[in-house]
Amino acid sequence: MASKAREPAHPLERLIFFSDAVFAIAITLLVIEIQVPHLPRGAPDIQQVAALANLLPSFVGFFISFWVIGAFWTGHHRAFSLARHYAPGLIVPNLAILCAVAFMPFATAYMSENFGERVPHALYNGVLLATALLNLRLVRKVTDTPYVDEAASAEDVAVTRARGWGVIGGAALAVLMSLVAPLWSQFALITIPLWMTLAIRRAKARLS
């Protein structure tokens, strides 16, 4: 056996790898929670279309959560691409955000199957806000000593941290809206790029 091949992976790589796997599984499990319609043989097309239309909340939930988890993965990817050193102190804050991400398929399915109700939307948006806060904590930690790559530019660090405010802003607005207009609260997530842009602009202004 080739036991003298190149040296084993950087411990940081394994942490990243494990996190990627959890993100990938959570994002792919979302679809499992959508119940597959089974109609009697020969049911007219219009009934099939109606069965799919009934699932619209589930499709919307799948779509929103796919892109939200995708956004968290993107942030994780950006932040860790600026890191270069490993220390055990990363493990707990990293597991914390993964725990929140792993819970997303439940929150999504609960919202989808009770679409338009106050509690499910509030729970979903609350989980999103909690994930975003855990994400910001991790991003800040990993782009700071002792983890950060000494060669990382101050601007890259500042922008990466600022991006974390995007989902926080959108999710906080969504939580508030879900108390008064549950169904429409999900649209608040459209504002995520807005908060992100504002935060990045402020971060850049501070740097110069």
Next chain:
Amino acid sequence: MASKAREPAHPLERLIFFSDAVFAIAITLLVIEIQVPHLPRGAPDIQQVAALANLLPSFVGFFISFWVIGAFWTGHHRAFSLARHYAPGLIVPNLAILCAVAFMPFATAYMSENFGERVPHALYNGVLLATALLNLRLVRKVTDTPYVDEAASAEDVAVTRARGWGVIGGAALAVLMSLVAPLWSQFALITIPLWMTLAIRRAKARLS
């Protein structure tokens, strides 16, 4: 802790890794949607065989989707083996095709449980066509500047892009056929290698 080991992975590698995990999970989750028959103890063999025969559409759906997702993974693998540089612009088109792939277990189960009906076959083939189009967009992007490896041969790039037309041709034909002959529309996918060969031939002719 060995914090001075070799440098962390290339950001492109992490994107590839995450994508591989999503492909692998989607391809393995297909089987979960097949309902396991549970017969009373001592049921005659013929009833067991009949229960399996009833599941034939599910087995067909599993098999088709396994190889279709496998084909998309192969295309992704080929295209990214020609890339060498990373930029954040890859993330959204890559998540877009993963979103379509993650939806495949639902489309497969819906078609399998309503085999022979127009709407389920049309939906399945439509999802396939959408995935193929998103795939072609990604393959073109990643084999172009700034991502492509400068050492990649023009022919490899042309052939890799041409291959993307295979599923597009087969799925487009299947969508049309599913409107008139749902059950037989799945056979249209057999033409995928044909369109692929034609597209590769044309691409090579253009090069010389």
Next chain:
Amino acid sequence: MASKAREPAHPLERLIFFSDAVFAIAITLLVIEIQVPHLPRGAPDIQQVAALANLLPSFVGFFISFWVIGAFWTGHHRAFSLARHYAPGLIVPNLAILCAVAFMPFATAYMSENFGERVPHALYNGVLLATALLNLRLVRKVTDTPYVDEAASAEDVAVTRARGWGVIGGAALAVLMSLVAPLWSQFALITIPLWMTLAIRRAKARLS
């Protein structure tokens, strides 16, 4: 962004990676198919134990399939550790064995829920035999030109190929036994190490 980091992964590595993910998912999904008993609150301990005892076939199925898939993963790991070159010809035979492995959770659940019946045991052992044959084909291919590492010893190659006969022998015996004594056919798998040892001995004798 660090776009000048070390070069992206070897294409062989990505194929291995994707395969590992499919093996890992299939091996972990096995448990999902076991139905969780839910007894009325305050049910006596003896009823809880009885509910678990009823699941014994499912536990046995989980355990057998976990180690069988583990054995296939081990064979894959061994064979690919002798490979060093990549060519697209590996993709189809590799996807073929992954397709069979991805089907194992269904075959396992079907056998577990109809324990002792002829058809489910025959199907399970048949799937196992098919997987073992696809595995042998892949192992032979990857330990041959153009894939094999030129530095790999002839003995390592011969032994790795010979190991593939272990599951083939055990599964073939189990298929035959499941026709006459379904329940006991699973014990035939205990003979796997025997066939493996015999095949390795013969391979070594041929070499010297």
Next chain:
Amino acid sequence: MASKAREPAHPLERLIFFSDAVFAIAITLLVIEIQVPHLPRGAPDIQQVAALANLLPSFVGFFISFWVIGAFWTGHHRAFSLARHYAPGLIVPNLAILCAVAFMPFATAYMSENFGERVPHALYNGVLLATALLNLRLVRKVTDTPYVDEAASAEDVAVTRARGWGVIGGAALAVLMSLVAPLWSQFALITIPLWMTLAIRRAKARLS
């Protein structure tokens, strides 16, 4: 195709990779076992809250198991970061702990759905204890010849091995408590850091 890129991965890396994937899948599948409440449209908020409150045992089970599997992953990560050589002898003890980890989603769901009953809590804590013992065996093996990195410090090895006693202590106490006070036995897991600290202190005392 770039068949002359850097050499394929170290066989140790592939073993680690496969293990990471199993840990990641088991930790993310936990949520799938939680049944999503589906209430009639327009049900009052208080009923939604009550439905969530009924799921409290499931949330508790998810949370405990997430962090317990996370702790096993952390231990695996630490131990293997001290290893540098590969030999086939690692495969069986590594698969053994993965088998126990893959079983955790079942044990968790069974405990959650029968919360407060003796048998489910005893089973859960028993599985935990078995996993912890298999973990200690693996950690000891991988931090010993021929696997251990010759450059690993004696203290790192001693501390990493000592940490393995944490879950063993907590789980053993929980098994005993589940026989007399099932519901409260889960709190015994809070003592895990205590046993870990004691074991590390003793290990360091022995070294000096």
